[in-house]
Amino acid sequence: MGKNRLEAFSDGVLAIIITIMVLELKVPHAAEFSALQPLIPVFMAYLLSFVYIAIYWNNHHHLMHTVQHVSASILWANMHLLFWLSLVPFASGWMGENHFAAMPTALYGFVLLMAGFAYWLLQKAIIRSHGPEAVLAKAIGNDIKGKGSLVLYLLAIPLAFTHEILADAIYVLVAVWWLIPDRRIEIQLNKNGN
Amino acid sequence: MGKNRLEAFSDGVLAIIITIMVLELKVPHAAEFSALQPLIPVFMAYLLSFVYIAIYWNNHHHLMHTVQHVSASILWANMHLLFWLSLVPFASGWMGENHFAAMPTALYGFVLLMAGFAYWLLQKAIIRSHGPEAVLAKAIGNDIKGKGSLVLYLLAIPLAFTHEILADAIYVLVAVWWLIPDRRIEIQLNKNGN
Amino acid sequence: MGKNRLEAFSDGVLAIIITIMVLELKVPHAAEFSALQPLIPVFMAYLLSFVYIAIYWNNHHHLMHTVQHVSASILWANMHLLFWLSLVPFASGWMGENHFAAMPTALYGFVLLMAGFAYWLLQKAIIRSHGPEAVLAKAIGNDIKGKGSLVLYLLAIPLAFTHEILADAIYVLVAVWWLIPDRRIEIQLNKNGN
Amino acid sequence: MGKNRLEAFSDGVLAIIITIMVLELKVPHAAEFSALQPLIPVFMAYLLSFVYIAIYWNNHHHLMHTVQHVSASILWANMHLLFWLSLVPFASGWMGENHFAAMPTALYGFVLLMAGFAYWLLQKAIIRSHGPEAVLAKAIGNDIKGKGSLVLYLLAIPLAFTHEILADAIYVLVAVWWLIPDRRIEIQLNKNGN
Numbered sequence: 001m002g003k004n005r006l007e008a009f010s011d012g013v014l015a016i017i018i019t020i021m022v023l024e025l026k027v028p029h030a031a032e033f034s035a036l037q038p039l040i041p042v043f044m045a046y047l048l049s050f051v052y053i054a055i056y057w058n059n060h061h062h063l064m065h066t067v068q069h070v071s072a073s074i075l076w077a078n079m080h081l082l083f084w085l086s087l088v089p090f091a092s093g094w095m096g097e098n099h100f101a102a103m104p105t106a107l108y109g110f111v112l113l114m115a116g117f118a119y120w121l122l123q124k125a126i127i128r129s130h131g132p133e134a135v136l137a138k139a140i141g142n143d144i145k146g147k148g149s150l151v152l153y154l155l156a157i158p159l160a161f162t163h164e165i166l167a168d169a170i171y172v173l174v175a176v177w178w179l180i181p182d183r184r185i186e187i188q189l190n191k192n193g194n
Numbered sequence: 195m196g197k198n199r200l201e202a203f204s205d206g207v208l209a210i211i212i213t214i215m216v217l218e219l220k221v222p223h224a225a226e227f228s229a230l231q232p233l234i235p236v237f238m239a240y241l242l243s244f245v246y247i248a249i250y251w252n253n254h255h256h257l258m259h260t261v262q263h264v265s266a267s268i269l270w271a272n273m274h275l276l277f278w279l280s281l282v283p284f285a286s287g288w289m290g291e292n293h294f295a296a297m298p299t300a301l302y303g304f305v306l307l308m309a310g311f312a313y314w315l316l317q318k319a320i321i322r323s324h325g326p327e328a329v330l331a332k333a334i335g336n337d338i339k340g341k342g343s344l345v346l347y348l349l350a351i352p353l354a355f356t357h358e359i360l361a362d363a364i365y366v367l368v369a370v371w372w373l374i375p376d377r378r379i380e381i382q383l384n385k386n387g388n
Numbered sequence: 389m390g391k392n393r394l395e396a397f398s399d400g401v402l403a404i405i406i407t408i409m410v411l412e413l414k415v416p417h418a419a420e421f422s423a424l425q426p427l428i429p430v431f432m433a434y435l436l437s438f439v440y441i442a443i444y445w446n447n448h449h450h451l452m453h454t455v456q457h458v459s460a461s462i463l464w465a466n467m468h469l470l471f472w473l474s475l476v477p478f479a480s481g482w483m484g485e486n487h488f489a490a491m492p493t494a495l496y497g498f499v500l501l502m503a504g505f506a507y508w509l510l511q512k513a514i515i516r517s518h519g520p521e522a523v524l525a526k527a528i529g530n531d532i533k534g535k536g537s538l539v540l541y542l543l544a545i546p547l548a549f550t551h552e553i554l555a556d557a558i559y560v561l562v563a564v565w566w567l568i569p570d571r572r573i574e575i576q577l578n579k580n581g582n
Numbered sequence: 583m584g585k586n587r588l589e590a591f592s593d594g595v596l597a598i599i600i601t602i603m604v605l606e607l608k609v610p611h612a613a614e615f616s617a618l619q620p621l622i623p624v625f626m627a628y629l630l631s632f633v634y635i636a637i638y639w640n641n642h643h644h645l646m647h648t649v650q651h652v653s654a655s656i657l658w659a660n661m662h663l664l665f666w667l668s669l670v671p672f673a674s675g676w677m678g679e680n681h682f683a684a685m686p687t688a689l690y691g692f693v694l695l696m697a698g699f700a701y702w703l704l705q706k707a708i709i710r711s712h713g714p715e716a717v718l719a720k721a722i723g724n725d726i727k728g729k730g731s732l733v734l735y736l737l738a739i740p741l742a743f744t745h746e747i748l749a750d751a752i753y754v755l756v757a758v759w760w761l762i763p764d765r766r767i768e769i770q771l772n773k774n775g776n
Contacts, residue, residue, distance in 0.1 A: 005201060005255055007587060012209030015594030019602065020213065022668045024221065027606065027675040031683035050668070054661045061587055076373070079248045086216050086244070093221040101225035179658070199395060199449055206403030214407065218415065270567070273442045280410050280438070287415040295419035393589060393643055400597030408601065412609065464761070467636045474604045474632070481609040489613035 003067050006078060010060060013082050017089060018053045021046055024093035045096030045108075048171060049088050052112065055178045056085060059119070066136040067126055077125040081118040087111045105167050106160035112171065113153035120146055149174050197261050200272060204254060207276050211283060212247045215240055218287035239290030239302075242365060243282050246306065249372045250279060253313070260330035261320055271319040275312040281305045299361050300354035306365065307347035314340055343368050391455050394466060398448060401470050405477060406441045409434055412481035433484030433496075436559060437476050440500065443566045444473060447507070454524035455514055465513040469506040475499050493555050494548035500559065501541035508534055537562050585649050588660060592642060595664050599671060600635045603628055606675035627678030627690075630753060631670050634694070637760045638667060641701070648718040649708055659707040663700040669693045687749050688742035694753065695735035702728055731756050 025042055028035035060081075067074065091111040095104040123146070127137045140146065152170050160167040219236055222229035254275075261268065285305040289298040317340070321331045334340065346364050354361040413430055416423035448469075455462065479499040483492040511534070515525045528534065540558050548555040607624055610617035642663075649656065673693040677686040705728070709719045722728065734752050742749040 005205065008202065008590065009205050009209055009251060011587065011591050012206055012594055013213055015591055016210055016213040016598055018664075019595055019598040019668060020217065022672060023217075023602065023605075025669075025672045027672060027679055029679070031676075031680035031685050033685050036689075047665075050665055054658075057591060058657060075252060076248075082212075083241075083244055086213055087219075090216060090219045090221060094225075097221055097223070098225035103225050103227050107230075199399065202396065203399050203403055203445060206400055207407055210404055210407040214411065217411075269446060270442075276406075277435075277438055280407060281413075284410060284413045284415060288419075291415055291417070292419035297419050297421050301424075393593065396590065397593050397597055397639060400594055401601055404598055404601040408605065411605075463640060464636075470600075471629075471632055474601060475607075478604060478607045478609060482613075485609055485611070486613035491613050491615050495618075 003064055003070050006070050006075065007061075007064050010064075010078060010082060011057070014053060014057045014060070014085070017085055018050060018057075021049055021053075021089040021092060024089065024096065041099045042093070042096035045092045045100075048175065049092040051175050051179070053085065053088060055175065056081075056115070056119070059178070063123065063126065063136070066130070066134065066139065068130060068134075071125070071129040073125040074122070074129060077118070077122040081115065081122050084111060084115040084118050088115070100164060100168060102161045102164055105164055106157045109153050109156040109160060109167060109171065112174075113150060113157070116146070116150050116153060120150070145177065149177070197258055197264050200264050200269065201255075201258050204258075204272060204276060205251070208247060208251045208254070208279065211279055212244060212251075215243055215247075215283040215286060218283065218290065235293045236287070236290035239286045239294075242369065243286035245369050245373070247279065247282060249369065250275075250309070250313070253372070257317065257320065257330070260324070260328065260333065262324060262328075265319070265323040267319040268316070268323060271312070271316040275309065275316050278305060278309040278312050282309070294358060294362060296355045296358055299358055300351045303347050303350040303354060303361060303365065306368075307344060307351070310340065310344050310347060314344070339371065343371070391452055391458050394458050394463065395449075395452050398452075398466060398470060399445070402441060402445045402448070402473065405473055406438060406445075409437055409441075409477040409480060412477065412484060429487045430481070430484035433480045433488075436563065437480035439563050439567070441473065441476060443563065444469075444503070444507070447566070451511065451514065451524070454518070454522065454527065456518060456522075459513070459517040461513040462510070462517060465506070465510040469503065469510050472499060472503040472506050476503070488552060488556060490549045490552055493552055494545045497541050497544040497548060497555060497559065500562075501538060501545070504534065504538045504541060508538070533565065537565070585646055585652050588652050588657065589643075589646050592646075592660060592664060593639070596635060596639045596642070596667070599667055600632060600639075603631055603635075603671040603674060606671065606678065623681045624675070624678035627674045627682075630757065631674035633757050633761070635667065635670060637757065638663075638697070638701070641760070645705065645708065645718070648712070648716065648721065650712060650716075653707070653711040655707040656704070656711060659700070659704040663697065663704050666693060666697040666700050670697070682746060682750060684743045684746055687746055688739045691735050691738040691742060691749060691753065694756075695732060695739070698728070698732050698735060702732070727759065731759070 025039060025046060028039065088111055091104070091108040095101075095108045098104045120143075123136065123140060123143070127134065130136065152174050156167040156170040159170070219233055219240060222233065282305055285298070285302040289295075289302045292298045314337075317330065317334060317337070321328065324330065346368050350361040350364040353364070413427060413434060416427065476499055479492070479496040483489075483496045486492045508531075511524065511528060511531070515522065518524065540562050544555040544558040547558070607621055607628060610621065670693055673686070673690040677683075677690045680686045702725075705718065705722060705725070709716065712718065734756050738749040738752040741752070
């Protein structure tokens with residue numbers, strides 16, 4: 001089974017997720033500037049979630065470069081990742097509409113945690129079917145960034161109930177961490193002469 | 195007529211179906227955990243439907259591998275399948291919002307039945323235009339899995355009115371049955387040296 | 389400019405149009421069969437519109453086979469077609485929710501008329517930039533089907549106010565007419581040895 | 583990193599943006615022609631925004647022709663552009679529903695301004711990674727059209743509060759300006775023998 005259609009399907013789902021999130025920004029009836037104010041937290045949540053989905057799309061793109069053949073476990077690990085990412089618009093909308101209240105902020109962290117975990121499982125599935133000498137296995141190494149993100153999400157969930165602002169800070173911090181270009185896969189691909 | 199654009203269009207429709215289903219998970223106004231409780235059955239229905247659409251995407255992908263040329267009957271059989279799958283979000287939302295009540299559960303089974311029947315028709319259309327010696331004809335053989343699923347859906351529809359939990363169990367069971375990788379097409383493709 | 393991306397964009401828009409139409413089928417709150425009854429006309433309108441969008445996708449696919457290079461006029465004629473098709477979900481929803489009342493039925497006919505006209509313009513743009521000896525010019529000939537559909541839509545619009553059922557019958561009739569495979573382009577492509 | 587998947591993802595997002603905008607045209611309950619009248623400004627805003635997204639798709643398509651390799655800065659400049667374009671449906675809906683009132687008209691101009699600025703940044707990122715002798719650098723030259731549009735948007739925002747109709751006129755004018763085919767990139771590509 002080729003990977004082109006898996007990429008195309010994932011692209012489609014990610015493009016739709018990133019775009020329907022904007023539907024949470026409900027058009028206000030009044031035409032005054034003040035009518036936009038209740039939307040500010042929804043907008044902030046949208047911005048954060050847009051960046052997260054964009055990061056996932058970017059990382060997914062690189063990950064797929066290392067895939068030679070798509071096994072059933074890779075296919076379902078990919079679907080599992082898309083499932084958790086499909087919940088981001090819901091969690092993002094709930095967090096935004098409730099002005100970053102404790103419970104929605106914790107749920108947002110939980111969805112990010114599960115998406116991160118699903119991404120880790122997808123990496124495992126790719127490595128298992130391509131062998132320890134394959135590009136991906138060398139590229140991710142200890143995968144400090146991946147595992148570190150999971151630990152930070154785990155930290156943010158209880159913090160949402162005690163110091164909500166710190167949970168938000170962690171979500172922003174992890175996003176910024178991933179925005180710094182990750183060249184591990186590119187370097188390994190170049191080494192292997194691809 | 196090439197099959198690439200048929201695949202691309204089907205991928206697009208399936209990607210949108212799987213993603214707009216999540217819009218049934220309406221963002222609650224309250225920020226408490228209890229506000230999520232009424233959404234639990236909607237979430238369960240979403241999870242089940244996500245798995246079904248993912249299975250159809252996966253099977254459709256394999257099916258298209260066996261297609262050499264797209265005839266008008268294949269094209270319209272494919273559209274017919276997409277039509278019934280496009281009703282899954284509606285049936286899923288109705289079932290979830292009504293806590294798996296009898297009538298919505300039966301309708302869900304009816305939509306799955308019609309989608310399964312449409313898939314069977316699509317297989318017929320492919321075999322008819324490619325001949326009984328083609329890959330697909332050999333691969334599906336008696337098609338116990340396909341026909342068995344239809345029988346199980348037919349069983350589930352009346353059961354929804356008498357033992358609703360058994361109808362749900364059948365939907366889950368059929369999904370699990372299909373999750374077990376189906377290697378028939380791959381094996382035949384390898385035999386034919388593709 | 390290549391035609392691949394124009395096809396991909398058109399496929400994306402058509403796939404989304406065909407799928408968001410189903411959102412007009414609003415999930416009812418009650419779980420009884422009777423709760424589905426008010427949805428029957430909406431469902432009928434959805435079915436008709438699904439078939440129309442599928443026909444347009446199919447014809448568009450064939451039309452693009454005859455395109456060698458995409459000029460600015462082809463690109464904008466294509467966008468013009470997509471614009472009118474994007475109004476089908478609105479017209480379809482209005483017609484369905486108002487049980488095929490006169491005015492919504494007439495508007496539906498108007499949108500079909502404009503989409504048909506836009507398709508005719510797109511054909512003109514392709515022929516103009518490829519010359520009268522090109523595949524498409526020979527294939528469509530007098531284009532009785534295309535022009536006949538426009539005449540029938542023009543007939544249906546006033547009929548919607550006097551004999552509404554005849555307007556509906558015309559919409560169904562034209563769809564059935566187009567469902568009969570149109571081999572003109574295929575025949576010309578084969579003649580030219582493509 | 584290849585540019586195909588970046589194009590495919592951008593196409594997907596633009597196709598969804600252009601199509602979900604039509605959801606702002608809410609189906610009215612009454613079946614009379616008068617029920618459509620409140621929708622006229624929403625329709626006008628939809629038409630304008632449809633043309634803008636179509637122009638961006640067209641220009642983006644040409645821009646990508648000049649890209650040989652996708653750097654991290656090109657990728658994120660592209661995401662930044664998609665982010666602002668994803669806000670067009672919101673701004674368009676707000677402007678339409680409030681009959682082109684001052685504040686929503688100004689916000690619409692602001693979103694166009696930021697999208698135009700993001701497009702300019704994307705051009706910069708492409709030129710920076712391909713060198714001043716590359717196709718794009720020669721093709722855009724002084725980029726009077728790009729910079730001129732930004733100046734016109736900047737003019738329209740304050741005008742929205744004093745002479746609202748002039749702000750609308752500017753948005754239409756800029757769209758018409760871009761509708762005139764821009765052959766700079768094509769000419770340079772031909773010169774370079776591509």
